[in-house]
Amino acid sequence: MANSLEDLGGRRHFDYIVIGCGGIGSGALFWLSKKAGSNVLGLEKFELAHENGGSQDISRIIRLTYPDDRYLKLTPHTFTCWEAVEEESGMQVVYKPGGVTLAERGKTDHVMEKYEAAMRRANIPFETWDNKQLMERYPQFTVGPEFQATFQKDAGLVDAALGNALHVQLAQGRGAKVLDNCPVNRVAKASNGLITVSTPLGDFTCKKVIVTAGAWINQVLSSIGCHVPVYVTEENVTYFGSPHMKEFTKDKFPMFIYHTPINDVYALPVHVNGCTKIGVDAGGAVVSGDKRTWTPDPKRLEFLQDVCKKIIPKFLGPVVKTKTCLYTMTPDRDFLIDTCHRQGFSDVIVCCGAGHAYKFASLLGKILSEMAVDGQTQYDVSGFSWDREALTNPNFKPVFQMASQKSKL
Ligand SMILES: Cc1cc2nc3c(=O)[nH]c(=O)nc-3n(C[C@H](O)[C@H](O)[C@H](O)COP(=O)(O)OP(=O)(O)OC[C@H]3O[C@@H](n4cnc5c(N)ncnc54)[C@H](O)[C@@H]3O)c2cc1C
Structure with missing residues (x-):
């Protein structure tokens, strides 16, 4: 259950703000709260556990095997991260x-x-x-x-609906706050070197913001001149x-x-x-x-x-x-895990899960929390930066087919 504005006690600054509390964003809240306790705020456009995005279902595949070494290096840690959630909650995910x-x-x-x-x-x-x-x-x-x-x-399988709920509740248990029905409509630089995040419930400031807004990623990022081709x-x-x-x-x-x-x-x-x-x-x-x-x-x-x-x-x-x-x-169907440094916003961290990320949701949350708090992550995510053709060449052809291109479906 989300917090109300009153629960924030008039507080308008949190060191870390997460925009979008689906699978990956809830993972970021969970791991950030371990590092920064009550200095964490999650903002969610719809009510928590809504079904409008990519993460709310009872089961998602989890597996060690990926044909690409960038993922192969990460998959064992997906299990470890979910184990941390299971251990803390006492529930099997x-x-x-x-x-x-x-x-x-x-x-x-x-x-x-x-x-x-x-x-x-x-x-x-x-x-x-x-x-x-x-x-x-x-x-x-x-x-x-x-x-x-x-x-x-x-x-x-990983129980996604449960995973999301546990991430949020455990983060709240450490003092993190989560406002739902609170869409972010603007991210901007504040005059004091902080980031301003604007919502219908007013502005909040933070040192670092993590954008995990799924299908709405560009609505959030457009205010800082950033566009992810998705x-x-x-x-x-x-x-x-x-x-x-x-x-x-x-x-x-x-x-x-x-x-x-x-x-x-x-x-x-x-x-x-x-x-x-x-x-x-x-x-x-x-x-x-x-x-x-x-x-x-x-x-x-x-x-x-x-x-x-x-x-x-x-x-x-x-x-x-x-x-x-x-x-x-993304057109190459690979993750994006990077800051918006190209647009001059190195305090804005962005993640796109490319349609196969639920198994990684807790690990990605951990990675994003490390990037936010420590400035770097212990995991090798160098292959998921902006600097690749699929994200920089507007003529890059998607590696997947869409329904209209199919002969039989
Ligand atoms: C049918 C289906 C099957 C899948 N199967 C698998 C599988 O078996 N294994 C697997 O690993 N992955 C699977 N996936 C992919 C995986 O579920 C997604 O990659 C992952 O859940 C995406 O998580 P997310 O947090 O990026 O997105 P979302 O869960 O969509 O979260 C984004 C959140 O941001 C919020 N938001 C958006 N804009 C704003 C704003 N302006 N302000 C505040 N909040 C905002 C949204 O409301 C949403 O809650 C599947 C996906 C689908 C659809």
Whole structure:
């Protein structure tokens, strides 16, 4: 629960302000409060736990494996950071039923090979299976010999809604304040070397500000002449009321990613709401934080139902809910973690999670807190700065497809 303006007792200066309290911003609040206690203020445009952004859902995939070394170096720390939240709260946030990756031979071999090479490089233990081995371990799959799979035991899910709430509550427990329904409409330099953050509830000042505003990142940054080239897409995730839910609990079924030639399909075991969950990665249409349809795409649902019928029929059941949700992606789909030094605002720190950041939300919060308080982070984030072609060349072509560019979706 957020604080009210009265809870601030008339205070208008906090050394550190976080703009946007979704997954990453709540992580920043949690880690900042460890370093700066009550000198931390979080400002959130909507009410806490709203569903307008990218982070509010019961489960998100977490995994060690990324094909890119910049992420491979960070993924072990994602688990450690969530463990810190679990230890302090006494609540479980991460579950590790294991993760299966599967593909049809000859169709996306290069993708499977990239992931396997990455696991070898990083000494991540994994198994490679043919279709029989896959079905021996998980009889829920019904795949022919054309399928190959890998299994990595540490992968699983992170309960995002819980993670966000714990981040905020634990930060508040250390004296941090959080105002929701309080959109920031301007960031500016104050005359005394501080930063002014303007909201409908008045101005606040701080020494450092962290901008984790997701799909609205440019609305916040425009006041300091800063623009991050991002594509905001409206994604869908569907929960099925499978009558076979007992076969899809976290102790019986892994999370899985199916690399199809069109898209990656991802699926999660039953968690909290009794439903199986499935989605298409980056299949949605380009929208904005304020202009979107909120309407599930029937074509994507049909595609996912066809996939399930083919490879995992018992996963299916009546559609309980299709939730729409926003990806905010840089053109290379890599994180942005940097200050706005190019625009003369080295006290403004910005982070964009590029549509795959929930697993990193607590770690990114820690990184941002270190950048704010210590001026640098112990983690190697040099590959996520402004200084790369995707962010500096306006003609850089996105590495992902949007719905309108797809042939089948
Ligand atoms: C369907 C779907 C499935 C996904 N699956 C996975 C997965 O399996 N694994 C994974 O790791 N990641 C996954 N992701 C991606 C991941 O969820 C996001 O990258 C991450 O949650 C983004 O967090 P964020 O804090 O940047 O954004 P958000 O959660 O959107 O937070 C931004 C916040 O800033 C606030 N804000 C905006 N403007 C202002 C303002 N002016 N003033 C104050 N506040 C403001 C917003 O209201 C919002 O609360 C998925 C995303 C979607 C949509």
